[in-house]
Structure formats: C-alpha cells, structure tokens
Amino acid sequence: MQTEGAAVTVLGLGSMGSALATALLAKGHATTVWNRSPHKAEALTEHGAVAAATPAEAVAASPLVIACVLDCPALHTVLDPVADTLAGKTLVNLTSGSPEQAAKTAAWAREHGADYLDGAIMTTPPGVGSPEMMFLYSGPRSVFDTHRTTLAALGDPLHLGTDPGLASLYDAALLGLMWAALTGWLHGTALVGAEGTRAADFTPVAVRWLGAVSGFLTTYAPQVDAGHYPGDDATVDVQIAAIDHLLHAAAARGIDNALPALLKTTMERTRAAGHGSSSYASVIEVLKSAADAR
Numbered sequence: 001m002q003t004e005g006a007a008v009t010v011l012g013l014g015s016m017g018s019a020l021a022t023a024l025l026a027k028g029h030a031t032t033v034w035n036r037s038p039h040k041a042e043a044l045t046e047h048g049a050v051a052a053a054t055p056a057e058a059v060a061a062s063p064l065v066i067a068c069v070l071d072c073p074a075l076h077t078v079l080d081p082v083a084d085t086l087a088g089k090t091l092v093n094l095t096s097g098s099p100e101q102a103a104k105t106a107a108w109a110r111e112h113g114a115d116y117l118d119g120a121i122m123t124t125p126p127g128v129g130s131p132e133m134m135f136l137y138s139g140p141r142s143v144f145d146t147h148r149t150t151l152a153a154l155g156d157p158l159h160l161g162t163d164p165g166l167a168s169l170y171d172a173a174l175l176g177l178m179w180a181a182l183t184g185w186l187h188g189t190a191l192v193g194a195e196g197t198r199a200a201d202f203t204p205v206a207v208r209w210l211g212a213v214s215g216f217l218t219t220y221a222p223q224v225d226a227g228h229y230p231g232d233d234a235t236v237d238v239q240i241a242a243i244d245h246l247l248h249a250a251a252a253r254g255i256d257n258a259l260p261a262l263l264k265t266t267m268e269r270t271r272a273a274g275h276g277s278s279s280y281a282s283v284i285e286v287l288k289s290a291a292d293a294r
Helices: 016-024 037-047 054-062 072-086 099-112 141-151 166-193 198-225 238-254 258-275 281-287 289-293
Strands: 008-011 031-034 062-068 090-091 115-124 136-137 157-163
Touching: 008 016, 008 054, 016 037, 031 054, 054 072, 062 072, 072 090, 072 099, 090 099, 090 141, 099 115, 099 166, 099 198, 115 141, 115 166, 115 281, 136 141, 136 166, 141 157, 157 166, 166 198, 166 238, 166 258, 198 281, 238 258, 238 281, 258 281, 281 289
Parallel strands: 008 031, 008 062, 062 090, 090 115, 136 157
Antiparallel strands: 115 136
C-alpha cells in the first residue's frame, strides 16, 4: 500500500488536469505537473507543485503518473517519445476514451514495463477532491490497491474489475443515464413552466421523485439479470397509456415531444415483442435486440 503523501505526476493541465493536481496538493502529495503550454502550471507551482519542463522529466519524478489530456491520440503524442521511461511506473489514464482504446493502451503500457489503470472521472472539475464524487478504475486489483490512498485524494475510488475497458464502458453507460435524466427533468420543467411554475419550485419535487425511481432500479435489476419480468407493479401496457397523458399535455402547451415520443415508440416495440403485460424492465429486450441480431 502506498503511503500518504506519495509523489505523483499529472500530465495535462486543462480544467480537469489542474483540478486533479490541486486535489493532490491539498492532500499533501508531492506533485509534479507538465503541460504543453507551460503557463498553465503557474498557479499550481504557487501552491507547491513542481513544473517539469518535459514529459520525460515529469515521468521520472514520480512512481505514479496520472494522465488527463484531450484524447487517446494526444496521450500517445505525449508518451510515445518517452515510453521507455515508463518501465517500473504505474500509469493511470484518466483521459476520456473508448473501452477498445483502453485495452490497447493497457497492452501498450505492459509492452513498456508499466502497470496500468484506466479511469473515468464521474464529476466536473469543481467536484474533484470531494469524497462524494466517484472515480472509476479498471485494471489489475493489486495495482489499484497499491495506489488507492493517492487516488482517494481525487474522489471516491471504485475498482470495477480487471478488464481495462470497464471504466470507459461504465462511463459511457452512466453518462447515458445522466443525459436521459437531465433531459427528462428539463422536459418536465418546460411543461410545468408553461403554467408559470419556476424551475426552482418544481425541482425539489422532481428530486424526491428520483428517489422513488432509484427504488425501481433496485427492483428491476434482478428481473433483468433473470430475464423474467413479472408485471406485478405497472405493466408496459399501463405505461403506454400513461405516457399518452404526457404527450397530450406537452403538445397542448407547445412543448417539444421528441423525447417522450421516442420513449412511447420503444414501449410499443416492447409490447409488439410480447411484453405488454410485463414490467417496464422488459424494455431491455428491445434495447438488446440490435446486439442479438449481430
């Protein structure tokens, strides 16, 4: 297990990279930073960071190297010229990318003698450093355990498994959940707003409702795993009837209905597949149908 205050290097000082370095400094870690534009390190050096002149110098400074750059090609632009210096180091890649890119980068790191964790940051820069914010990691458990103390300075570190692509896969899935929830909230806010309700007044009710919705997820997860969807709460047929009320109310108030119309179409496809009397969890059978057809 790595000791508290262990040395760490941060490559990339955009908004997120700077937030990572700031959080590490706040927890007492000896932090070396590097960025293609050196001036971005100035505020961090005022708080104790050491600015490296080159990627090679940055990598040499610490046993743990955290990379947070624009994308996977940018990562290799930075590290390929100094790949041989990574031997014996641990590379934690917090650059956004696909599961396939994560697998290739993990193999690349192994070829150069480095341990590798892929990661996903489940917050915006202001949330970095909060123990309430999740940071997802995938790769060897032993590597994660070695550096867990340092990684905890950034947020709550969750190890998902040894497959290096899992963090990216979860990231994509959770962002999809976020966008669907936020857009649903915005649609509802527009709907009640048409009658003069302020977003600030609607939102506490919406947040309370999301608490109940989280309970539905817990109920439906075992059904999804079993592929069995007892319609003992609210069936797909009932949901189709209910969403018509939303469509009519929104149309009458001039609210765009693209999102609920898409949801209704998906429900109707589920009913056509024989799940009208099943729980809403059965919609997953339609969502999986494209993958099953490949």
